[in-house]
Amino acid sequence: MRRAIDTLFGRLVVIVIGMLVLSHVAWFAIIRFERDNVQTRFAVEEAVFLVEAVRQHITNTPDQPLPPRVRLVALNRPDVPKQPDEDTPPPLQRFVEDLKDRLPDGTEVRLNEPGGPPSVWVHGAKDDGWIVVPVQPLRPPRSRDRMLVWLALIFSTAVLAALCGAWQLQYPLRALAQAVGRFGRGQPTPPVPERGPRELRQLTHGFNQMVREVSQTENDRAVMLAGVAHDLKTPLARLRLRAEMMDDEKMRDGVVRDVDSMAHIVDQFLVFAHDRPDGSEPVPVDEQCERIVRAYRAVAPGAQPIRLKLEAGPAFVLPAASLDRLLSNLLDNAHAYGAPPVVIETRREAKGWVLSVSDHGRGIAPEDLIKASRPFVRLDPARGGSGHSGLGLAIVERLARRAGGECEIGNRAEGGLQVAMTFPFDTATRPAQERRAGPQHEERAL
Known part of the structure; x- marks a missing residue:
């Protein structure tokens, strides 16, 4: 509170x-x-x-x-x-x-x-x-009420003037705090106007410079990852074509699996390097979860069972593309490292909408939880896994923050890993045009 x-x-x-x-x-x-x-x-x-x-x-x-x-x-x-x-x-x-x-x-x-x-x-x-x-009376009768009225009038005027001054002083700090929160969530952060006292202007200038440098570094890394991943797609396609032409069936299946694994890693690289706002239209999360689960079961009939506990209702909406990527990565992660059943849950809480995916496996060691969402980190001792890039949970956290939410990774008391994402009530309902506008629109809005 x-x-x-x-x-x-x-x-x-x-x-x-x-x-x-x-x-x-x-x-x-x-x-x-x-x-x-x-x-x-x-x-x-x-x-x-x-x-x-x-x-x-x-x-x-x-x-x-x-x-x-x-x-x-x-x-x-x-x-x-x-x-x-x-x-x-x-x-x-x-x-x-x-x-x-x-x-x-x-x-x-x-x-x-x-x-x-x-x-x-x-x-x-x-x-x-x-x-x-x-002699004059030492305490002549005077109206105290008049003095108190004047004091109350002066006090009220002084309070109003002081409150206006305090508001003008804290307003730039409030804008800076909001920008820091957006930057921490990985959302587009436009430059903050440099206003207020000299120390505050210096602080704002330093923050804007830091955002520009970090954004430039992120863009350079994204361009590098996207370029490498894109360039790998063509040789991988040729490798798969040649593998299909092999006579030895056992060797052919092994090479195809390796190529598919490499293709999956390349796709993860592309998703992680993608740094543009999601311009897709919002869709009800409960309905989209049902559709994704049906499609998942159709593609992989022998996959682990998935349970749905959807209680958010039609008011909980998210951009369709971001929601598909979130659930796909979480389901792949749960099926690769967890144990059945996998539970997808939505609900409404006091601080916002909650979307969570949990499994019933061994979970992650407590000392490794802080590293779980770092890019290119594979927790093999706790979660097994080979042939993966270590980007699954990093992508989930980045997509959740880009959509305005927060991602929390932890172990369930009953066992298994749980990834819970909380989205504010007003974040997911922004028009698609506003999300497509990106940082320029955000700057105009401020």
Whole structure:
């Protein structure tokens, strides 16, 4: 099961959202803290200004009335507030301490009792009484909802912008990953556009160069194999003709068998060297399996029995030519090295369509399974066999990958070899024109 967190985009989303949440929470806390400090400093400066203004007023114009909410109170008045104690809220304690620091030494500062208008009582060493001046509330009522709305709006905008940036960053990587997957499956791989940061462009350029060099090497090898195999067909035909003209029947049959074996190897070379997309029309796999088995039984009546377990239904289709080659190679391999019965099975699984061919022979030694699909490797100790090119399973794997599937070779728990090929649901249903177009069409599609 795929998880979104496993993708590069998913992890970028988690990192971006996490960093944005952390930064917004930090900024919210800093703004609130700084707002309280600014309020405290403003209230202190305002109170100091008023106290100094009252003192100047008393000194210069004592006969003039004081401004509203500013009073002079005698020292022995019973309504003088008490000294701030430990129960005073920390912001008010900080306000009193800051105010004392701004006033001359020895100044007493007290706060009005709760319930009345906010004011501060100040008595200096040269004052005849208490100077009572109003102060701004240290925590004025503010709408937190408005701040949260703005934070949510900024956060949403930042997340959308970050997600767009993350998508633009991971899109070239996604295209490169898809191209790597296609190249690993042996499918035509068009050049990947070199986009994104410098390191990513360098990586894409290196991958494109590697694909070109590997493709050129594969083409050279395919041309060489095809040329050798094609040139061998004519002398093999002449050898068979001369063998048919031999008088000794026993020698004639032996030479004909050898020539047929060599012809089979040459045909395998040609199939392995063939590197073009299959342009044949898709056919239902279940129906084609039945036809191939009937034809196989008609050509070789004494061959090993073949059982069919076809459960995929008509929706499972593959190109006719590729399917014929796949089954022919697998049936030949099972009849040459396995034991009856041979079972052809199709089914539908969560990850795609499955086509498997299995026998009931000895299978392949576990240490040789990794070499089973390599070209020109013959596992004689495990599978016997002589007069073969070692291309049967290599051809099967190449054809399966060329059709968009994956090939898995392993031993059955009950004994015998099983070759299971899995094809995605949308791979086998591409139109034949798209498959014939090959790499050029794939490049245009990207």
